Amino acid sequence: MASKYLIKNMGSLDRAVRAFVIAPVAIVAALALGAASLAAIVLFVLAGIAFATGAIGICPSYVPFGIDTHGGRRARAPLPH
Secondary structure: OOOHHHOOOOOHHHHHHHHHHHHHHHHHHHHHHOOOOHHHHHHHHHHHHHHHHHHHOOOHHHOOOOOOOOOOOOOOOOOOO
16 A cells, blocks of 8 residues: 555646756755855755655655645555455
8 A cells, every 4th residue: 555655746847846946056055155064964955855855756744734736646545445
């Protein structure tokens, strides 16, 4: 049975913005701050998370809030009887 955390919940625009806008901007900001600073390390981690979630199309933080930018129909596992 697929977990609700493993069902794609991000649309293509959401994924593109994360991978091609947010992650690169965070990396450039981190480099501008100095790659060894604590703020830069946090920005690198955030860029990695943004890129990874954009690449796989699943954002676990959307689940508790019921956010789904994917739209369309998705195959779900049938509920057990």
